[in-house]
Amino acid sequence: MAKIVILGSGGFGLAIAIMAKQCGKHDVTVWSKFQSEIDDIRAHGEHQQKLPGVQIPNEIVLTSDISCIKGCDILIFGIPSSFVRGVAKEAKPYIDDHMTIVNTGKGLEENSLKRLSEVIEEELGVKDLVVLSGPSHAEEVARCVPTTMACASKNAEAAKYIQSELGNSFLRLYLNDDVIGCELGGALKNIIALCCGICDGMGYGDNTKAALMTRGIHEIARLGKACGAKVETFSGLTGIGDLIVTCTSMHSRNRRAGILIGQGISPEEAVKRVGTVEGYCCCNAAYQLAKKMGVEMPITEQLNKVLFEGGDVRDALGKLMNRPQIYEVF
Known part of the structure; x- marks a missing residue:
């Protein structure tokens, strides 16, 4: 015992x-x-x-x-x-x-x-x-x-x-x-779940959510690698596994808060209604860490603007969609 x-x-x-x-x-x-x-x-x-x-x-x-x-x-x-x-x-x-x-x-x-x-x-x-x-x-x-x-x-x-x-x-x-990878995967997927919730609240569909999740795990892994994590960790339970469940379930406070934001509720009010929203708490720290490590995280950057700089969700999505066309590189 x-x-x-x-x-x-x-x-x-x-x-x-x-x-x-x-x-x-x-x-x-x-x-x-x-x-x-x-x-x-x-x-x-x-x-x-x-x-x-x-x-x-x-x-x-x-x-x-x-x-x-x-x-x-x-x-x-x-x-x-x-x-x-x-x-x-x-x-x-x-x-x-x-x-x-x-x-x-x-x-x-x-x-x-x-x-x-x-x-x-x-x-x-x-x-x-x-x-x-x-x-x-x-x-x-x-x-x-x-x-x-x-x-x-x-x-x-x-x-x-x-x-x-x-x-x-x-x-x-x-x-x-891989403690670094497991922790970063668990922390940063909350940011992507908030974004998926926002898109749900805006009325977008499964294609949008799948795209966000896929590109989201890509930028999570990119930061993880820069911090010393193993890239393969992010294809496992604490990466894609945790990402899937948090982005798709109504148990997820991150997704629920995102839905409210996508419907036009202010981020502060959304968090007040839902309770602890780790993606909200983590977003700016992740954005600052990415800048410190010299890693590009466009989804996290746009969410940070929405949450803390008064950014508009439709404008944020537009900026993501209109970024320069590139190869899908892993």
């Missing part, structure tokens, strides 16, 4: 907790910074906003006391990217060398442009985290709908340990040593 603590009682944090409990051998605790959220889940037996209709097993401990980390075997970060550094600072006093630390968040830190594993490692003074990433909507993971994810780390033994402890008949984990 492993003692597992999950930081974050949102949809994905609870989904991973339920999945871990399905293994039947783990002591699972979920932490939230907000006692009111814990009280609400206890009162209703479910997270009515994030996972309506999904019962949280009574065996899962819910707490707002972050000292619950002390002595755990596996510590999982399951929180939005903008809160990762702050929570890592709070967690640091309770970290010890025997813990295996896992990140499931998908994003870039806005000011530093760092991947989330880099942020966590920096704050905790540890290295070789394990990253879980792939097609994994919380709404389906929590209901034990089968899926597969990449389990990535520079430390092969740590990745194998998480694979053995969390993998089950509903969640198949594949080992991967």
